[in-house]
Amino acid sequence: MDERHEVVAELEEARERAAGLLRAKLDAVAGHIREAAARAASELEVVVPPDLEILLPLAPVTRLLQAPTPPPAPAIALETVRGLDEGRAQSEVLKAFLARLEGLCGGRAILVFREGEVLGWHAVGMADDAAVRSWRARLDASAACAAVAAGKPVLLESAGDDALASLIGAGQRALLIPMSLRGKVVGAALALEANGTLATEAIQILTYLAGLLLETLAVRPVVPTPALAEPITMGAAPPLGEGEGESPFPAVEPVIEELDTGGVAAPEPVVAAAPPPVEPPAVAPVAVPPPAAAPRTPEEEQKHSEAQRFARLLVSEIRLYNEQAVQEGRANRDIYQRLKEDIDRSREMYEQRVPADVRATSNYFFEELVRILADGDPDALGV
Incomplete structure (x- = not known):
């Protein structure tokens, strides 16, 4: 073999x-890469677990979506407000208020606070409406009242009171709302739940409105209040076109002709002699009534x-808070002594x-005492 070979x-x-060295180096690098990839995959499983509910729980959302949707709060119709506005005495407004709570709750009543007691005044839809009027309790005996x-x-829940x-x-689940008059809480509106219905917000709004109407009874002379009256519909009159509204005939100037009298003078007018004056017949004097006021x-x-x-x-307010005394006073004809x-x-x-x-x-004032307290019998006042 020569030197070249x-x-x-x-x-x-x-x-x-x-x-060989290069292969060994590449194998070593590949081994390192595989180890790093394995570690990364392991760490990724920790960050993104197989059970995604652990990462992003959806169970609470599912339960919320499956829960029944509460019914919307009932709207207060204009007719309801008109019904309250028609009352011209406190008792009329309050009874209309109880009537207009129909559909918002079950039984309902007006309770009156007086001298440390709470008294039933009027009820609608209760188990015994008449019994409510005779119910009374110490105010401090009811934490709710x-x-x-x-x-x-x-x-x-009434079980706790x-x-x-x-x-x-x-x-019984119930709602009690304060009723105020002249800045003082004088009673409560009581509303009971019926078949799951107790429209708290709507009842509160109507209670507030009834209180405003009671406060303004003396200064609301018009029934209904103009803002609550039924709107009238008015159509605009069509505009007149050009030439409309004018006579279709051309204007004609009147023609006045002078008559030729042929030189004959017009006769003098004849003036009839005035008749002699006639004496009017004698009339007996009539008494003139005095002028009216x-x-x-x-x-x-x-x-x-x-x-x-x-x-x-x-006077309506007196009766509102003293119904029993008024009835007894009528029977005994001594209303004034009882309510002096x-x-x-x-x-x-x-x-x-x-x-x-x-x-x-x-x-x-006396006329209303007779009409409202004495039921039209002045003697029942005992004065």
Whole structure:
């Protein structure tokens, strides 16, 4: 073998050794890569677990979507507000209020707070509406009523309030809402749940509205309130076109001709002689009736109307909080003796508010006492 062949052989051996080293290096690098990939895959399983519920729980969302959707709060119809607005006395407004709660709850009642007691006043849809009017309890015996008297609406289960349970029964879900008059809580609206229906928000809104109507009874002379009246529909009159509204005939100038008299003078007019004066027959004098009282001006009429409404409001309030005493007073014909303090206080309020000129020509407060408290019998007042 010559020298050239030896050189080639050495080069081939060197190439084989270099290739072997390269393969070994690449195998080592590939091994490192495989180890790193295995570690990354292992770590990825920790970050993204096979059970995706662990990463992003959907069970609560599923339960929420499967839960029954609560019914929307019932809207308060305009007719409901009109019904409340028609009342012209406190009792009328409150009874209309109870009637308009139909469909928002089950049985409902008005409770009155008076001298440390809570009294039933009127009820609709209760197990025994008449029994509500005779129900009474100490205010401090009912935690719910005491909270309402302090100005807090209350949702409760009657089983936790013995005093209230004696009225509506145990195990009854109920809503109590404060009713205010002249800035003072004077009673409560009681609403019972029926077949799962107790529209708390709607009942609260109607209670608030009834309170506003009670406050403004004396200053709302128009029934219904104009804002609640049925709108009238008016169509615009079509505009007149050019030439419309004018006579279709051309205007004609009148022609006046002078007559030719042929030079003959017009005769003098003949004036008839005046007849002799005739004496009228003697007439017996007739007595003239005295002039009637001057009618009231619109301003005076307005003052009298306001005085009458205020008297009606005051006396209605007396009856509202003293129904039993009124009934007993009618039977014994001594209403004034039984309600002297309330009547005198209301009379003082009437005299302070009503102008003297109105009181001098009317007695609206006494008339309302007779009409509302004495049922039209003045003797029942006992004065």
